[in-house]
Amino acid sequence: MSLKPWREIARPHKDVLEGSFKQSEFAADITQVAKGTAPEEYQDAEKFFARTFITEGMRLLLMSVAQRLAGQGGDPVIQLQTAFGGGKTHTMLAVYHLATNTAGTVNLRDVPPILDAAGIHELPRARIAVLDGIQQSPSHAVTHGNVTVNTLWGEMAWQLLGEEGYALVADSDADGTSPGKEVLKELLTRAAPCVILIDELVAYIRQLELGKQYKGGTFDSNISFVQGLTEALKAVPNAILLASLPESELEIGGTMGQRALQSLEKYFARVESVWKPVGASEAFEIVRRRLFESLSDVSQVESTCRQFSDFYRQNAAKFPVETQSHDYHERLCASYPIHPEVFDRLYEDWSTLDKFQRTRGVLQYLAIVIHRLWNSENRDAMIMPGSLPLEDSNVRNKSIHYLPQGWEPVIEKEIDGPRSVPAAIDGQSTLFGGVQAARRAARAIFLGSAASHQGQLIRGIQVERILLGTVQPGQAIGVFEDVLKRLRDQLHYLYSEQDRYWLDTKPNLRREMESRKQNIDEREELLPLLKDRVTRAFGRNHQFGGVHVFQVSGDIPDDFAAGPRLVVLPANAGYSRTETNQAFGEAEKILRFRGEQPRQKQNRLIYLAPDFDVVSRLKDQARVYLAWRSIASDIESGTLNHDLSHLKQSQRNRDIAEQSLTQLIRETWKWLLVPVEDFVKGRPQLSWEAVSISPAAPNLVETIEQKLREEEWVVYEWSPVHLRKILADWYFKNRDAEVSALKVWQDCCHYLYLPRLVNAEVFRDVISRGVETEDYFGFASAKEDDRYLGFCFGQGAIVPLDESSVLIEREAALTYVRKQEEFKRQADAIQNGGNAAGATDSLPADAGSQSTTSAVIHSKGGDDGTTGSNAAPEPMTHFYGTVSIDPVSAKSRFATLIDEVVENFTLQLGVDVAISIEITARAKDGFSETVQRTVKENCNVLKFSAAEFERE
Structure with missing residues (x-):
């Protein structure tokens, strides 16, 4: 089932949709509501409750208020104390609209079930007094008709009972002293049922300097008023006080604010509060109800959330553990169309910032985000951390409003925007650009790490949470994992350690790396590094006569080595199927010459060339590695003054760069080149054959040898029939019946049109196997006059390969065998008692020599009758041999x-x-x-x- 975009299921409220909201509208003002000047959504009770989600804490509080006003119990004093933006004022507004009961409780959404739970069938209307510590000043009086009010108790009395109420506290209001518990009790009794709402009480009292008299009284008189009021409320069963106290230091203020809070808490603490702050799960519904209209297609919401939940379970190893539970599916449904990860990051991370107001701050921030996404026709299935449109100036300004200075250029260059690095990465790759992988990942990292600071022991957001905030069902997780590595390698303000990423306003070491990278000398540093790393790739266990990495022609021997020589061409001799090949020119120069002298053994050279298209990337990666290596070394030695985190970063980047360099070397030197010659109009013509080597093969040398074997560019095992053809084509053409075996082997090393044998053993082996039958050729270890010494044809033999050994054309070998058989028959006839002298005289000269040799050998065998049949031959006990060798x-x-x-x-x-x-x-x-x-x-x-x- 395809995923529907959130915009087709959830529609924002009109003010969010049109962007006509004001940031101040999300900051409820109890005084404006009391005066009737608040926005309609706060002023109108029905609309207020329509957009208000009744949290568990608010439900219990409203139940207690209703019971108190109905005289059925409830707490007389409730202290509201949460962090900045935690919903204190919003809760007071709910109490205000419940107590005034102007619209009838039956018309207030979610209120009737609360009254039913409290056992209240009809809620009486109550008088309301709203005291705002910010609106009222200790130094300025307020005029209500003919009455001038100076103090908080004077204002409270006036709002509850008008002139009648003020008359009870007129004297105390005039001289700034507390009216006392009994007066306040009488006031509350006359006004009951009544509700007193005091907001920002600390903000008012902290203005009163110790020992100084104000129109609003002194510090002590105001504290005494609070003490007397809380005691009086206990005695009036249908009167209640709600007072908000700050929790964050930002709201408390200085020394006087702290002192005021401590004094007030002493009296409020006597009464147990039913207030519970807004939980993160409840915040889902609060935000959704305020920002979105009612969801029209609940089944579609369930379907979308089910696909997300199933996607997380199918890829359990890639996402946080909590996504595997059924509870997370319920969270997805509760927060839709906003992904729970957005709330988690804002409530868990951003709410720790002093300027960020909890629920109010989330509302303000998401209202801007949703407005921008709607206008840009965002098609995401849910609004995720990766969806945040940080390229928009309003969203960006709201984001950095809560953060320290220096974040704006970081967002523009490294996170989002038309000129940012992630935008460039997405633009360069359709794989990334198709899902905006780089931008989405950078946004998720920003939301998950910008609120952290350097003092934290563990910084950043884990990869599994980055994926949770970016990947949607149906998308490839690997794409986002790959783009994280790309971001890590290119961003200057992104840090990473193990599986955590974070952004900071302080640049990482990448800028230092880029500077050093540009200053690396190619001849003195880059090429030696490449030569060393390429040499390492071959090792020593191979059948080549030598591996020559980046060597000039004069340094490559011209000899009959034990195997072909592998010549690894330098980086500037790249091969490409489409470009003019620099590789051929460099390879032919080595092929034809050794230094300034002509090369003789041309058929002993094989070439490995770099890929022309990869060389530039390889050089860049090598520079990156050298730069990181020098940075890590300088930090370790103290030459570069950086902290431990930067040392770890440099070492990690060095190791990563080295791994990438090793892989790129394999990807670069991948073309195996072999020279071949064909005869065109009687003249040899040089050409080149090329084949690629897989970079993924585990062993480079074995892969090259295997490829040479497969392509038959190097012969590891030769058939006698092929040698017979070579002999027929090149050596026995002009009625020659024999050729030096050593010459044939050396010619195979010289000429490109002959087979390239891996070593002389292959040549010996093919001769040895060839002479086992009479189908191919004969062999002799030497020739004296017309006699073949060590003649082999039709029988196995050990084949020496020296200047004396010869290969004999098959017909000539057959003729020689027949002659030998004839001579043997004649010799046997003489041996059997015939006319030896006559027989001998009739033999050819070579036949007489052969007979004499045989006779000598036979006599040494001890059975010719000269020594007696019982005489044992004397054993040979000593061998001595001398041979001269060509140096x-x-x-x-x-x-x-x-x-x-x-x-x-x-x-x-x-x-x-x-x-x-x-x-x-x-x-x-x-x-x-x-x-x-x-x-x-x-x-x-x-x-x-x-x-x-x-x-x-």
């Missing part, structure tokens, strides 16, 4: 020697192996002192037994 490829060659030769000994039990290395170097012009010193130091560290330079 350029020594590293890989030595590894091969270990694998192919040494491991055959070390894997056997009881075999002692010793390896010694002899290094000889000659320089025609001699070695420099630097070279000599370096070599000697390194030889000492490596524990050389001998290492000397000498002259020849």
Whole structure:
């Protein structure tokens, strides 16, 4: 079910709708009502009760007043003491209209049930005396016809009985002394049933300086009057007094106000009051009834509130605990169309401000808000903290009226308005702008935190309450969670700690960060940071021959490394599918040259390029991190003088910036580039292939290796059939029957049109598997004249890869095998007693050599008849081998020697192996002192037994 906007269900009163209300109208004035000059909504009893919600405290008080006036009990004296704006004067007005009974109690909304509960069928009309401590002055008399009144008791007597009543206290009024209990008792008895309403009593008495006589009497005489009046009221069963006393220091005033309050409380405290202040839940109905007409469609209200309640329960982890109860659903209904969170923030937070009047202040504030929302055609389902139109000058001025100086620029720049940062964030993103996420969140933070102050131990509003004040059913909660992070990163007056946010007039450290960010040197600070963080992303566990981060071509080796080399291009060499690619130019320069020399092993390089579209954002984030890191460091060292909260903020922002930087590095270096060559009209033509790497992959190196395997840009396992095709296409074209195996491997490292093998082991493995059958090619470890040494074809073998090894074309290998078989048949015939000499003479030269070799080996086996059948052969117990190694490829060659030769000994039990290395170097012009010193130091560290330079 779709949510209807509040404006289609609840209609404001005419004065709120048209904006014709006056702020003073929300401040009820008991004196104006008594004189008949108050606004109609206060003056007319029926309209007053129509817009008044009878709270529990007011109900009990009106019941007590009615019982007292009817002579059926009730309290004679009631003290009204609540905070500023707590509803004292409004309650007095209810008593005034009930006591005067001008419209008949049956016509007063919600009053008949009160009288029924009190057991009163007919309420007598009572005389009313209204004493206003602000209207009356101790120094000025008031004239009523021929009577001049000086004191409070004189004014009370006149209002109750006119000249008759004044005559009872005339002497006391003239000399400013209290009339006494008996006189007051007689006055009340004659006037009964009667009600005396005294408002702002402290404001009157605090004007009386001690020891000084005024027309209105002295401080002591007025206190004595109050004492006598309270005692007299006990003796008159149908007379009652209601007096309002302040609770806040703002109303009490200075020393005299405090003294007056203490004196008055001593006498009022003797009588138990039935007054109870307005509760927050009751305030819902008070405000709604005053600001809105009766709701026409109660079922629609229930439907809207039910959707809100269900939404909170479905996302219980995102909202406060109290939203999960049925009571909160009832609160939603009771406060509609205003969200309960608005009332909670105003009553719990803003009511702590000295200037903010409780119920009256809420009425004044919300009247302006509702008027603005109505005129701007606001379509929210309920009026929420995120709905507050703070961009409106009237709403903004009313908001900052209660706050310390300095909030106006904060609201304009950081909260709401056409030029504010939240408005810009909403404008830049349709995701945020569609629900005004940034502005709504900023408004909710303002309402929930502006009333706090720096002295509080825990400041701010929790994320769950920000969401409660912004998100409506059907909207994505994650959007508002994301926008909070965006606000935190961009606002200068927003603070955050753990899950709490608050705004302040004091700027946070973001401005300092922005200043430092602009001064970061790209070459000295930014690029080294990026190089370090990109290097960290690869680690050390990989199959690359090396990972070269931001290195120039001269620093990237040109060799037969154990694996391809991964070249990470710098940030200024970005790749883009739509832009002119700087990446290709930088990569080709490294591909073709090593420094100023041509590069030979071009097919050993793979490139990782940054995303052109992300580089600028990455650099900005890196500057942010460097700025926060320097700020945190300076605060820790005392260079920057800030408090502990700013230190925590800088450290938190530093850590957040570092996390974002790490993520952005993955998002930036995402393009894997591989050079390939195709032959066009007989000439190789360079082209580039590119594929993106997922930034979300847990391991960057593994992901790159997997992608290289998937795209077959690097061969990790090769099939013999592919090697056979390569040999046929490039090496056996001109009736060549063999080729150096080492040359084929090196050519694969040189030329881009050949396969890119991950290492030499893959090449050895494909040869080893290829010679197991007679389908592909043959192999020999060496060739002497026309003989193949270590010939393999159709059988498995260990494949050495050196300058002597050769690959043999399949047909040539088959021919060689047939020749070998023929020679063997002839040798067998000779061995079986034929004409050895004749047979030998008829063999080719190579066949005779082969036969002789076989004979020698056989005789060493001990079964040729020369040593006797029972003689045991003497075992071979010592091996010695010497080999010369090319110093350029020594590293890989030595590894091969270990694998192919040494491991055959070390894997056997009881075999002692010793390896010694002899290094000889000659320089025609001699070695420099630097070279000599370096070599000697390194030889000492490596524990050389001998290492000397000498002259020849």
